[in-house]
Amino acid sequence: MITAGIDIGSKTVKIVALKDAKEIVGQVMILAGTDVKESISKAWAELEKTAGVKPGDLAAIVATGAGKGDAVNARRTVTEVSADAKGANFLNPEVRTVIDVGAEEGRAIRIDAAGKVVDFAINEKCAAGAGAFTEAMARALEVEIKELGPLSLKSTQEVAMNAQCAVFAESELVTLVHAKTPKPDMARAVHNAISDRIVSMVRRVGMEEKVMLIGGVANNVGFLDSLQRDLNTTVIVPEDSESVSALGAAVLAAEEA
């Protein structure tokens, strides 16, 4: 029996195909364009090409993500909160705290041994706790987004960034630039600021070991460093951190197929 989960996010569409609720047999991620339906079709086409799996082969499909309503072939939809919980639990049943930092949302989720959500927190109208913040800061520092993390690890001194808003933080960064602050230190300040926002949500739901970080920003080594120092713990980052939500949706599909 093969099931699939599809995560239609604001930036990417991810599909994970799961065999007998145990083995990942296919996985794709494509950039989401402005035409969501077309992006979904492209993702399915890619899955068929790379893994030989078509929607018709599947016992059940569950959709999640901001665009989940557009997944017409999904049996049902679930929120990213539930999908994240199941995906993290599948990858590591010892995880009890899941942190998901995507392009536009940051979430902190506490789960139980079965991957059921115990409590959750999501950033309110605030981009300062999500990937959009790091992208804006990378532009302000005139570096590629993938360079921002490694750059911050070269920092030699901590510089405070006081702004709690992504827009004001950009202004603050300009001030730091004019003060000739070294770029690595500014990059580290950016990651510390986003970590502060995320950690406050984690503390709200209560942190319990083990902790897993997922979502696109999990690939940012600078953010991971700030987060681990703030939480004073080692944080697990799975290999395909951006597909965990889709994986969780696939697990949920298997549970009810």
Add this chain to the structure above:
Amino acid sequence: MGKYPTEPLKLWNKAKELRQKFYENYAKAHDKGGLRYAGGAWTFDAVPFGLGQDVYSLTSEPYGASCAYNKEFSLRCLEAAEGYGYARDLCSYMRNYWGSILINEYAFGGPFPRPDFIWQDHICCSHAKWYQTMSELEGGIPMYCVDVGVGAAPPFGQLKPHKIDYVAGQILDGIDWLEKVTGRTFNDELYIEACWNDFRSTHTWAKVCELNQTVPASLDEKTLYSLYVLATLSKASKWCADFYEELYDEVKDRASRGIAAVVNEQARVMSDTQPPWAFLKVFRYLEEYGCVSVGSLYTFGLEGMWDYTEDKGLTPRPMPVQRPTSREEATRMLVDWHLRKPEYQHFYSPEYKSKLMIAICKQWKLNGVMLHYNRGCEGLSLGIAENRLAIQEAGFPVMTFEGNMGDEREFDEARTMARVDAFMETLGIKRVGRA
């Protein structure tokens, strides 16, 4: 076909008519030589009844909520207040109210009716300044405020004689002031009658809310808002007290026959603080999950009068045994009755509020709680983060959402609905659709 039978509330239209008439009476008070005054919904509104049967009020918070419900009108009011120089983080009811004066438009049509006097009490920082500013904006209106900050009263504190003396003394002085300002002679019989109606209204509203402990719930919170509001308008009026007694009979009948507000009820929650008035559809959205919000400490306790004990929880406070027979006795009874309102107590400690909320969770058989982190009211939001922790510790799942009771610009509808979806998933509640 739903899980439970349902039928419309017979008194629904009457409630709407009473509310509409209240606002019309205020606007037209002068037409036949009557008086009109402004003051908060918590104010001791029984007192001005002693000036005659042609004295009409406009209570601030329900008026602010009425403004907020009309998004287009509210935005004009809010922008007028902000354009005048008032900060956006002030009480949103207050900003709507001031804005309504600044643009000189009454939410119910026509220009804003200027009150003849202000009769107010200081229940929070905003209320303390609200009418001072109103008076300035209107070129000076006689104003009297009663300070009620006497500390916690039962069930969480003591109501010593000097506390009652303090508040009652201000009211008795206020009666002299009212006579001077209006030129009318105060009628103690009318006043005593109004006090007694106040007790009737608030006692009976609590009894109505208590009936919602039954499964299924006969009323949902969105409906409760349209009913509790009458007490916020004029709890000391005969029409309000009579209506609630009629309502109690109807709701008791509904409860006895198992008539449901939400036909597919499979989960029960409560909310907290004022809702985002421009987005009451959140409560209708819950019905997609067969989830009913049965009320809240706010809906039950803003005007309802309750007793609280650790072993029995919340019970409607019994009516006083005897009617007062003098002005002084009526005043002391009125003060004692109101200062012991549980809804007052949580201004003194989030811990008190947590106890009351946990009691509601148990007695009203809730599956979870939805807390509105209401930026529009600092008073009722005081300690809400502590309440969340206490309710969770008591074993009830909690979700929070940010918003503003009176400023729709601060409410994110799509993300709030997404939070509701996630919360329903954590409760294991699946969509069943509204039958």
